[in-house]
Amino acid sequence: MKILVINTGSSSVKFNLYESAGEKLLAKGLIERINAPDTHLNYSNHRGQKVEKEIAANSSEAAISEACLALMDKKTGVISNLTEIEGIGHRVVHGGATISGAVKVSAAIKQVILDCFSLAPLHNPPNYEGIEACEHLFPNVPMVAVFDTAFHQTMPSAAYTYAIPKDIADKNQIRRYGFHGTSHYFVAVTAAQVLGRDLDTLKLITAHLGNGCSITAVNCGKVVDTSMGLTPLEGLVMGTRCGDIDPAVVIFLSRLGYSLDEVDRLLNKGSGLLGLAGIGSNDMRDILKAIANGSAPAKLALDVFVHRLVKYVGAYAAVLNGFDALIFTAGIGENVAQVRAMVCEQLTYLGIHLDPALNKANALTISREGSLPAVLVIPTNEELMIARETLRVLMS
Ligand code: ADP
Numbered sequence: 450m451k452i453l454v455i456n457t458g459s460s461s462v463k464f465n466l467y468e469s470a471g472e473k474l475l476a477k478g479l480i481e482r483i484n485a486p487d488t489h490l491n492y493s494n495h496r497g498q499k500v501e502k503e504i505a506a507n508s509s510e511a512a513i514s515e516a517c518l519a520l521m522d523k524k525t526g527v528i529s530n531l532t533e534i535e536g537i538g539h540r541v542v543h544g545g546a547t548i549s550g551a552v553k554v555s556a557a558i559k560q561v562i563l564d565c566f567s568l569a570p571l572h573n574p575p576n577y578e579g580i581e582a583c584e585h586l587f588p589n590v591p592m593v594a595v596f597d598t599a600f601h602q603t604m605p606s607a608a609y610t611y612a613i614p615k616d617i618a619d620k621n622q623i624r625r626y627g628f629h630g631t632s633h634y635f636v637a638v639t640a641a642q643v644l645g646r647d648l649d650t651l652k653l654i655t656a657h658l659g660n661g662c663s664i665t666a667v668n669c670g671k672v673v674d675t676s677m678g679l680t681p682l683e684g685l686v687m688g689t690r691c692g693d694i695d696p697a698v699v700i701f702l703s704r705l706g707y708s709l710d711e712v713d714r715l716l717n718k719g720s721g722l723l724g725l726a727g728i729g730s731n732d733m734r735d736i737l738k739a740i741a742n743g744s745a746p747a748k749l750a751l752d753v754f755v756h757r758l759v760k761y762v763g764a765y766a767a768v769l770n771g772f773d774a775l776i777f778t779a780g781i782g783e784n785v786a787q788v789r790a791m792v793c794e795q796l797t798y799l800g801i802h803l804d805p806a807l808n809k810a811n812a813l814t815i816s817r818e819g820s821l822p823a824v825l826v827i828p829t830n831e832e833l834m835i836a837r838e839t840l841r842v843l844m845s
Contacts, residue, residue: 450469450470450535450536451466451467451468451469451475451533451534451535451536452466452467452469452534452535452536452538452836452839452840453465453466453467453536453537453538454466454467454537454538454539454540454832454835454836454839455513455537455538455540455579455583456540456579456832457509457513457539457540457575457578457579457582458572458575459571459572459574459575460481460482460483460484460485461479461480461481461482461483461512462479462480462483462509462513462516462579463477463478463479463480463832464477464478464479464480464513464516464520465477465478465832465836466520466527466528466534467832467833467836469840472833472836472837473495474495475494475495475527475528476492476493476495476519476520476526476527477492477493478490478491478492478493478516478519479491479492480504480506480512480515480516483507483508483509483511483512484506484507484508487503488503488504488505488506488507488512489501489502489503489504490502490503490504490515490516490519492525494525494526494527495527498524498525500519500522500525508578508582509578509579509582510578510581510585510586513579513586514586517531517586531586531587534587534590535591535843536590536591536592536593536840536843537583537590537591537592537593537839538551538592538593538595538835538838538839539554539576539579539580539592539594539595539835540576540631540831540835541562541572541573541576541580541594541595541596541597542569542572542573542576542597542598542628543562543565543568543569543572543573543596543597543598543626544561544562544565544594544596544598544599544602545561545564545565545568545622545626546602546622546624546626548596548598548599548602549599549602549603550599551593551595551596551599551835551838551839551841551842552593552594553591553593553594553842553843554580554591554592554593554594559580562576562577562580562594563577568622568626568680569680580592580594591843593838593839593842593843595631595834595835595838595839596630596631597628597629597630597631598626598627598630599630599631600627600630600634600672601625601626601627601628601630601633601672601675602672603672603673604625604627604672604673604674604675605673608625608673608674608675608768609624609625609626610624610625611623611624611625611678611679623679624679625677625678625679625683626677626678626679627663627672627676627678628661628663628677628681629657629661629663629665629677630672631831631835631838632778632779632829632831632834633655633657633663633665633667633672633675634834635829635830635831635833635834636655636657636776636778636829637651637653637670637776638834640653640655640776640825640827643813643814643825643827644773644774644823646773648669648670649669649670650669651667651669651670651773651774652666652668652669652769652770652771652772652773653666653667653772653773653774653775653776654666654667654762654766654769654772654774654775654776654822655667655776656758656762656775656777656778656782657778657829658685658758658777658780658781658782658785659688659779659781659782660687660688660689660780661681661687661688661690662676662684662685662686662692662779662781663675663676663677663681663684663685664676664684664758664761664762665765666765666768666769666772668769673768674764674765674768676692676761682716682717684761685754685757685758686721686722686725686750686753686754686757687721687722688721688723688732689717689719689720689721689722689723689724689731690716690717690718690720690721691716691721691724692721692757693757694716699712699716702715722750722751722754725749726739726746726747726750727744727746727747728746728747733780733781733788736750736751737751737785737787751788751791754788755788755791755792755795758788758792759792759795759796762775762796762799763799766799772822773821773822773823774822774823774824774825775793775796775801775822775823775824775825776824776825776826776827777789777824777825777826778826778827778828778829782826783811783826783827783828783829784811786808786809786811789803789808789815789824789826790803790805790808793808793816799822800820800821801816801822801824802816802817802819802820803815803816803817803820803824804816804817811826813825813826813827
């Protein structure tokens, strides 16, 4: 059965086509700068063929049509007819407090996605548009929505409740939701396989360190706490987001004359590694280069990043009352041995001991034999998880 995974953003569409038997990735592509003069398609298939070209697409639907043409191309395509696609999985960022798993798309589910527009104004509207586009393009193909927030819905109320007046929180749906759920779930499931244990018996801490960063405590397959909150701004230091700060900073800045939009931009787009290192980049590779060249602000950026991470691992070790494995994933988690080493050096009190050679090699297990908890590096694969969940929902 062929499953198409669609991730529609505000100006981009990512698509992955899987053959579910053997979870084989047949082709993947990215269409960027939709509705701009230079809309661009980047495509590759399992035979190693690549296509890069300018295309015309002024809407999500036009972009997904282009994706279909790429998938059916005589030379570089992987299907001859769209009827070969038997299921479509959509990444949807926010499912609010009611969605706790992947679900078949229906009028009611579309309404839930619409109702969450105010909670994820940058993501849910394009995600919704992608679903409607596919309804037009694939009228008879069943679709599944896989939500970034769903895995986190098992959090107990003590973990998701903010200590603000309850009536105001309830009325305005203000609580911790958490994000990156599909990634945290994928690496938790994979970690259980690597450890040769049932996920239902494990206590895990999963650290997704990409441009956006979040960390999650998973007890027996259920999330018990996660660092992102009402929005993805809370928690760890990220590429351009500040993560945890005293909320009074917002009040302080606004009293100094900064508008709310300015503060929003400042904390979401101008902070984190970008704001601290002062080198005009939020890319960890550039931060590390700047440190090698003697930049003190870049060194401070890295130190603040690591310090926050160490604090969260300690907090989640307490929340879990001990844990079996710490898992690093996403761009920084998968590639930057120095960050993993700096974090783990501070966790020896928990019993963690890294093997420097394995760490340097980005091996699957980077802790020494006998290190309890174990430390793993697991490349995330949100698209594959969406394909799996789509298949599971359609088969149930
Ligand atoms: P996103 O959250 O956008 O999906 P990624 O998971 O791709 O991001 O992570 C992006 C970040 O990972 C980059 O900003 C960069 O700092 C870091 N990164 C990716 N690859 C490497 C690498 N090989 N070495 C160091 N850092 C890397």
